[in-house]
Amino acid sequence: MPLLDVKNVKKIYTTRFGGAQVQALSDVTFSVERGEYVAIMGESGSGKTTLLNILAALDKPTSGKVLLNGRDLATVKDREAAAFRRKQLGFVFQEFNLLDTFSVEDNILLPMVLAGRKYKEMQAALEPLASRLGIQGLLRKYPYEISGGQKQRAAVARALITKPQIILADEPTGALDSKAADELMRLFGRINREGQTILMVTHSVKAASSAGRVLFIRDGAVYHQIYRGEQTDEQMYQKISDALTVLVSGGERHE
C-alpha cells in the first residue's frame, strides 16, 4: 500500500458571485511510496497550490480521493483537521513562516506544544534533531536575527520534530539565494535517505533535480513523470529541462 494515494482528484472553484466556475484540477492521480522523495513541477496556475492544499487537508476535492496511510482525508473532521495535520504532516513554506515573537527553539517546538507534549519529551526530540540539521547555535536566536537559509533550516526542523508521515514542501527554495537553496536541497536529500518521505512542489529545476521522482502538472492533470533511477543530479537536471521544454512548447501528452 502506498503511503499517499491520490485518485482522480478534481477541484472546481465557484466564484462567490454568479456561477463562474474555475477548474483548478481536472483529474490528478498519483501515489507516493514510503521513503520516496517526489517533486511536483508545473507553471503558475497549473494547480500545484490547490493540490498541495488538498493534500494538507486544508481544502477538500470536488471529487476523487486522497488516502494517507490508507485513511481517506475526506473522513478527517474539521475539528480534528488541525491535530491531523500536526501529527501526520510536516510543512515547509516558501516564506518560512517562522513567528518573530518566538525564538528559533520555540518556533521548532511549536507543533509539540500544540500537541500538548511534556517539556522533557520536547527537549529529547529537539537535541538530536538540532545537531542533525546543524542548528544548535541558532536555537537561542530570533528569526529576525538569522539568514534566510538558516530560517529555512529552522522551518525544516519544525516540520520534522513531530516525526510526520510525510513532509509537504511548497517552493522551499523560492526565497533563498542559490547557495542556500543548494544547501537546503542537500539537506532534503539527506533526510530522505534517512527514511523521510518528502513531497515538494517547486518551480526550480535545480531543486527538482534532487528528487527521486518528478511529476509534471499541466492544466490540472499529471502530464508526465521522470524517475531518477541511477542517474546523477546533473543527468536528472538535463532530463527535467528537456521535459519542461516539451511541456512549454506544448508537445503531445505521453507517460
Place this chain on the structure above:
Amino acid sequence: MSKLFYPRLAVSNLKKNFRIYLPYIFACVIMVMMFYAMGAIGRNSGLDQMRGGDFIRTVMQWVSGVAAGFVVIFLFYTNSFLIKQRRKELGLYQVLGMSRGNLGHMMLWESLITAAVSIGAGLILGLAFGKLVFLIFLKVVHFPVPLDFTIEPEALVSTVRLFAAVFALSLAYNLVSVWRSSPSRLISAAKAGEKEPKGKVIIAVLGAAALSGGYYLAQTAESPLSAVNIFFLAVLLVIAGTYMLFLSGSIVFLKALKKNKNFYYKTGHFTAVSGLLYRMKQNAAGLASICIMSTAVIVVLSICVSLYAGIEDTINKQFPADVCVSMADSSEESRETAEQVIADAAAENGVSVEDVIYYRSFTLPCVINGDGVIFGNAQTALGAEHFSEQFRGMVLLPLADYNRLNGTDVSLSDGELLLCAGDKDFSADTEELLLGDRTWSVKERIREIGFETGDTMSGMIGTIYLILPDLESVDELAGNYGLLDEGENHAGWTFWFDLNGESGRCEQMIHALREQMSTAGVSGEIQSKAENRLDVYVQNGGVLFLGVFIGMLFLISTVMIIYYKQISEGYDDRESYQIMQKVGMDQREVRGAIRTQILTVFFLPLAAAVLHVAFAFRVMSMLLSMMYMSNDRLFLLCTAAVSAVFAVFYVIIYAVTSREYYRIVR
C-alpha cells in the same frame, strides 16, 4: 480632470476606511455636541435668575477650557493613529503617480469632509439634545422655573472655532508626516523584526515601591487637612508606579513565566505568554494611561455622585434646626427684642416657631500646642505643617448658658473651665490648659456639649468647646484673641429654632424676619436651612453635572484608544495567527489564545483602576468630609455603583472591539 475629482476621491477613501474613520467621526460628533451644550448652558441668560447662577457660569467656563485642551490632545492623538494606518495606501497613491500637491489636495478634501460632517452633525445634535441636557441640569440643581434653552451664537462660534482648529492642526500634521517620508517607506510598513522587550527589574522594583508608597500614604493620612497635600503626593506616586509597573513590571513578570519551562511550554500558555510579551512592549504606556484615566473617571464621578446623594446629610449636619439667627450683641434686651421679632414674624406669616434654643458664645480660631493653645498669628509660630494638623475652631460659652440648656448646676470659680474637645486633642488627664498667656485649670472634661450648635467649621477641622465661669471671661478672651474687626470681639447671641408650616410661608417668614430685625435695631445674620438647601443643590448638582460631563469625555477617549489599539493589533497579529493555523493550530485554539490576550490587555487596566480606587477610598472620604459629606456608607455605595456602571461600559467596549479584532485576524 473633473473639478469634482478630489472630493470624489476623498469620499471614496473615507468610505473604504470606514472602519477606522467611523469611530473617529462618531467621537468628534459627540464631543462637538457636548462642547456646544456645555457652552450654551454656561451662556444661558436664565442663569442670572438662579441662586448661585454665577457659580455655575464660572465653573462651566472653567470646565469648557479644560475640555477644550483635552479635546485637542485627544483628537490629535487619534488622528495620528488614523494616518499611521493609512500610510501604505497613501504611499501607493504616490507610486501610482500622485504628486505631493495632488496628495495634499486629496487630504485637504478628506479633512474638509470629515470636519464638515463632524461639526455639522455635532451642532445639530447639540441644538437638539442641548435642551434635554439643560432640562436635566435644571432638574439636578432643583431649579423650579423652567428656563428657555436658546441658541447661543457665541457658543456656536467658539465650538466651530475649536474644532476647526483641531482639524486644521491634524491636517497639517498628516501632510508633514506624509511629505517627509518617501513612498517606498510608506509602503513597506515596518516589517523589521521586533526585538524581544527588555524588562528592567530595577524599574519594576521602583514602580512597586512607588505604588506601595502611594498606597501607604493613602492609608495613613491622619487629618482631612493634611490629606489634601498627601493625596496629591500619593496620586503622583501611584501614577508613576502604575506606568513603571505596566512598562517594566509586566515584562519582568512574563519573562519569569517564560523561564518556568514546564509552565511556558503548555498549549494555552505558550502563545499567550510570548504574545503578551510583545503586546505589553507596544501597549504598556497606553494601558497605563487607560488605567489612570479610568481611575480618574471613577474617583471624580464617585465624589460628585456622593456629594449629590449626600446633600440632605450635609444640610442636616450644618443645620441642626431650620433657622439660625446669630447676633453680634450679648445684652439681655437684645435677646428679648429678637425673641419678640421672631415671634411676630412667625405670627404674621402663619407659621409656628418650635424648639427655640439660645445661648451666648464666641468662636475664634486657635492652634493646639501641647497642653495649651496658641491664638493669633499661630501659623508663623509653629510652621505650616503643624498648623494644618493642629488647627481648631474654639467656641467659648459662659457657664450660665451651659447650665440653662443642659439643666445642670455646675459651678466654676475664677480661672476654672469645662473642656469639651476631641480625645486626641489633649491627653485625658489634662488638668491645666494654657490659653494664650493665662493658665486655666480644667475642672471637668465633658463628652458632649449637650445642645446643637451647628457644625461651624465643617468636617475639615475639629472644634473645642470651653465653658468659662461667666460672660466677662468670654469677652475678655474674645477681646484679647478674637480676629474680628475692632469692637466686634465679644460674645453674641445665637438662636436656633424650627419652623412649622407651609414651605412658602416659612420662606416669607424668613424674609420678614430679616427686615424686621434691622428695623428693630438688633443686627443679626439669619441663615435658613431651606435657602441653604437651594444653594447646596446648585453647587453640588452643578458639580455632579460637570463631573458626568468630564467623565463622559474621559470614557469616550478611553473607548477610542482601546478600539484603535485593538484594530491596529488585529492587523499586526493577523499574520502570526495565520502561520499558527498552518502549523497545526485549530480555530478554537486560535480563538482561545486570542481571548487570553485580549482579556488580559483589556481587563488589566480596569482591575488596576479598581484597586487604585479601593486604596484611595479612605483619603477620598476624608476629602469629602471637608465638604460636609461624611456618610461613608453612602460614599461606598456611590463608589461601588460608579465602578459597576463603568465596568459595564467597559465590557460593552470589549465585546464590540474584540469582534472587530476577530474579523480582522480571521
